[in-house]
Amino acid sequence: MNLRDALRIPSADVTEESVYRDRRRVLAMIGAVPALGLAGCSEAAPPASKATITPEQARAGFRTAEEQTREIDATTYNNFYEFGTAKDDPANAPKTLRTAPWTVAVGGQCAKPGKLSLEDLIKGLAPQERIYRMRCVEGWSMVIPWLGVPLGDVLKRFEPTSKAKYVAFTSLADPQQMPGVRARVLDWPYREGLRIDEAMHPLTLLATGMYGKALPQQNGAPLRLVVPWKYGFKGIKSIIAITFVERMPKTSWNMSQASEYGFFSNVNPAVDHPRWSQASERRIAGSASKLFAERVPTLPFNGYAAQVASLYAGMDLKKWF
Amino acid sequence: MVLTTRTRRRAEPRIVVAKAAVHLAALTPLAILLWQMWGELKGVSHALGADPVAEIEHRLGLWALRFLMLTLAITPLRQLTGWNVLVRFRRMLGLYAFAYASLHFAAYLGLDLRGFWAQVFQDIVKRPYITVGFIAWLLLVPLAVTSTTGWIKRLGRNWARLHKLVYGIAVLAVLHFWWLVKSDLREPALYAGIAALLLGWRAWKALEARAGARAKARSVPSARA
Numbered sequence: 001m002n003l004r005d006a007l008r009i010p011s012a013d014v015t016e017e018s019v020y021r022d023r024r025r026v027l028a029m030i031g032a033v034p035a036l037g038l039a040g041c042s043e044a045a046p047p048a049s050k051a052t053i054t055p056e057q058a059r060a061g062f063r064t065a066e067e068q069t070r071e072i073d074a075t076t077y078n079n080f081y082e083f084g085t086a087k088d089d090p091a092n093a094p095k096t097l098r099t100a101p102w103t104v105a106v107g108g109q110c111a112k113p114g115k116l117s118l119e120d121l122i123k124g125l126a127p128q129e130r131i132y133r134m135r136c137v138e139g140w141s142m143v144i145p146w147l148g149v150p151l152g153d154v155l156k157r158f159e160p161t162s163k164a165k166y167v168a169f170t171s172l173a174d175p176q177q178m179p180g181v182r183a184r185v186l187d188w189p190y191r192e193g194l195r196i197d198e199a200m201h202p203l204t205l206l207a208t209g210m211y212g213k214a215l216p217q218q219n220g221a222p223l224r225l226v227v228p229w230k231y232g233f234k235g236i237k238s239i240i241a242i243t244f245v246e247r248m249p250k251t252s253w254n255m256s257q258a259s260e261y262g263f264f265s266n267v268n269p270a271v272d273h274p275r276w277s278q279a280s281e282r283r284i285a286g287s288a289s290k291l292f293a294e295r296v297p298t299l300p301f302n303g304y305a306a307q308v309a310s311l312y313a314g315m316d317l318k319k320w321f
Numbered sequence: 322m323v324l325t326t327r328t329r330r331r332a333e334p335r336i337v338v339a340k341a342a343v344h345l346a347a348l349t350p351l352a353i354l355l356w357q358m359w360g361e362l363k364g365v366s367h368a369l370g371a372d373p374v375a376e377i378e379h380r381l382g383l384w385a386l387r388f389l390m391l392t393l394a395i396t397p398l399r400q401l402t403g404w405n406v407l408v409r410f411r412r413m414l415g416l417y418a419f420a421y422a423s424l425h426f427a428a429y430l431g432l433d434l435r436g437f438w439a440q441v442f443q444d445i446v447k448r449p450y451i452t453v454g455f456i457a458w459l460l461l462v463p464l465a466v467t468s469t470t471g472w473i474k475r476l477g478r479n480w481a482r483l484h485k486l487v488y489g490i491a492v493l494a495v496l497h498f499w500w501l502v503k504s505d506l507r508e509p510a511l512y513a514g515i516a517a518l519l520l521g522w523r524a525w526k527a528l529e530a531r532a533g534a535r536a537k538a539r540s541v542p543s544a545r546a
């Protein structure tokens with residue numbers, strides 16, 4: 001892929017911001033006039049988080065002003081096979097996951113390994129709201145306001161050594177708490193990984209909440225990864241272990257079907273899934289008036305090329321998909 | 322549907338009632354879907370989930386597959402039960418399979434890929450699961466067209482030959498479902514099993530008939546000798 005092209009696209013994204021903001025204002029105005037018989041719009045309009053987005057935040061990719069996905073959609077349409085493989089299985093599953101107390105084991109190639117409670121893991125780090133696009137490998141996308149801390153800030157505390165070339169993540173896989181684990185649709189526990197520079201990138205988020213609340217069970221409570229320029233399955237849920245490793249770690253979908261799911265899995269419209277196109281996506285966002293989700297072109301690195309393309313300079317992204 | 326006055330006169334009230342019931346049952350999934358779409362448009366329902374387009378496509382496709390399996394189930398059921406009346410429902414079930422398959426294809430074109438026409442073409446050519454799905458629908462067209470009494474008479478023996486295409490269509494339809502699933506193959510496997518059973522039954526019957534014919538052929542000269 002041509003990196004220069006990739007870098008050009010998100011700047012257009014930023015310039016359109018004012019337009020988007022204006023549209024939201026107009027929507028809010030319409031919502032405020034029930035006499036128009038558009039009462040449904042008030043429920044449908046994106047959350048009133050008057051997302052003030054500074055130019056710096058926009059440049060960093062931390063917050064997008066695009067229309068957000070409704071909370072009900074983002075919390076009822078989930079791929080979390082530990083609670084079943086249908087999209088609504090995780091939301092409909094009994095709330096059996098015990099999220100407190102929650103411990104995370106951090107170890108491997110680092111000076112200060114440890115087993116910490118979730119509270120201690122993120123202690124002293126102020127949670128930030130990040131509004132990211134999320135592109136699923138299946139061809140749909142959402143815009144979600146996450147709450148979390150930059151993963152890099154957490155990892156630094158464990159003082160990774162020079163041998164820490166990659167970071168491996170492991171999910172909980174307890175059949176008592178996660179009924180879906182009884183079906184061997186994947187080789188449990190769910191595993192994911194990042195290269196160390198990807199893990200340290202300021203966009204990479206260790207999320208504990210969304211829509212201003214704690215993460216619901218179906219979205220990966222109490223702790224999950226969000227890597228906005230990669231396909232959604234890289235965002236491992238209900239993390240119990242983080243390990244610094246020297247070699248590229250095994251990852252669940254890659255183990256399941258290596259020809260279809262690479263380790264990097266950066267969003268790339270030029271590299272199709274062997275069975276379907278990745279050139280465009282259905283954007284699941286906004287209002288009830290959007291019965292038929294809009295199809296939009298997929299952007300290189302999910303629109304975060306300006307921030308992350310340099311991580312892959314010189315790499316053949318068709319080979320390292 | 323072309324009906325001669327003679328067949329019309331022969332239609333017994335019981336059959337008419339039964340056919341009406343089948344029509345009603347066959348249209349119910351579509352009615353439910355339209356009702357849910359209406360609710361979604363009005364913002365009073367979330368029954369189609371976060372991605373209504375995917376749900377609409379999936380549900381229409383699933384009903385096309387179900388009606389295809391029901392159509393294929395008629396002959397084995399008739400042979401097992403001896404209820405020859407069942408064959409009088411086969412055409413309508415087949416036509417419902419075609420109708421749901423057409424709506425499924427229309428939803429893909431008109432709701433899902435609307436505006437991205439270049440991708441439609443690429444999908445059909447390059448994506449095996451879409452290619453086989455498209456071919457399955459395409460092969461259903463001549464079967465639907467020649468389903469009328471007039472065509473049955475006109476084609477004579479060839480009509481039955483042409484309509485054997487439905488076996489291939491069933492295989493392609495199951496394959497279409499199988500290939501689009503990411504990792505949980507339980508649902509497509511269920512339909513693959515049903516299709517294997519329905520087609521296997523026919524293969525078994527054909528082998529049996531051939532063996533019977535051979536035995537008969539052998540016995541005739543020996544009787545003569």
